[in-house]
């Protein structure tokens with residue numbers, strides 16, 4: 001890893017240079033929340049001034065720029081006795097500016113499933129390869145628990161990563177392209193003073209987390225508490241709306257549907273994200289539903305996040321952003337559900 005510093009003015013200039021030839025997406029203010037705080041989403045911007053890099057969080061994650069809610073996998077048309085299929089991958093370059101560490105960590109988890117495992121997705125890979133990622137450190141939000149899951153810092157998965165040192169950014173460079181791109185503006189070598197200030201900022205961030213989840217023995221706890229009444233208690237509140245999976249940066253389950261024209265001459269194969277909390281998620285041919293109850297589906301989502309993914313990849317799927325907790329109209333959120341389970345374990 002290489003490190004440099006860049007003044008904020010020069011970083012702005014860098015973004016303006018990137019904007020000249022690329023789509024730039026970053027945290028943009030979209031309104032004000034119930035608590036009076038600004039709401040942000042990762043959206044395309046036309047100028048640097050539209051970016052608010054000192055944002056708390058976004059309602060939706062950046063997943064949508066790699067795994068859109070709905071996308072055409074292929075279109076096809078029948079031509080006499082033959083047929084023609086067209087498959088398009090997104091190859092236009094895009095820069096994502098201002099991702100937090102947990103959202104970059106979420107991409108690293110998606111990479112494991114969608115870019116490396118037995119069935120890598122060329123749609124995902126083409127987007128990932130053509131996206132320039134600039135991360136940024138931030139003070140933790142009130143209710144995020146990424147530190148408990150080790151996602152409050154990242155050491156790879158980005159091109160550049162910024163830490164705010166007041167009048168300048170401390171920049172970690174993790175790719176050749178990041179290095180070359182940064183050379184478009186003046187930078188400085190890191191001094192002893194920069195290093196000290198960087199470490200002080202990191203220490204301040206690490207000490208500011210308010211929400212903590214005891215996650216060390218979660219897979220084991222989940223095994224033991226498979227039949228806990230805690231699942232019914234929280235599951236009975238669930239509306240099975242699927243919002244939690246839609247906003248989650250690591251939920252990747254999807255369904256594929258065929259849309260055929262009325263004259264049967266053309267059609268499209270469409271992938272659409274799905275949620276394991278939706279009532280028909282585990283329904284199979286013949287109408288049998290393996291998870292017919294709300295609590296069995298809610299439980300399944302927690303088991304995938306904190307048990308099944310750990311078994312496969314040695315790490316939880318959840319990065320602790322708590323977007324699901326904020327989006328849930330029923331007030332279901334991981335810190336409380338997990339605390340409830342832990343409580344059930346100690347007070348039989």
Ligand code: SF4
Pocket residue numbers: 237238239240241242243244245277278298324327328329330331332
């Ligand atoms: S947990 Fe909340 S957001 Fe998720 S499906 Fe249930 S009600 Fe919807």
Ligand code: SF4
Pocket residue numbers: 244247248249250251305317318319320321322323324325334
């Ligand atoms: S499960 Fe919830 S807290 Fe965990 S990564 Fe998904 S949205 Fe964030």
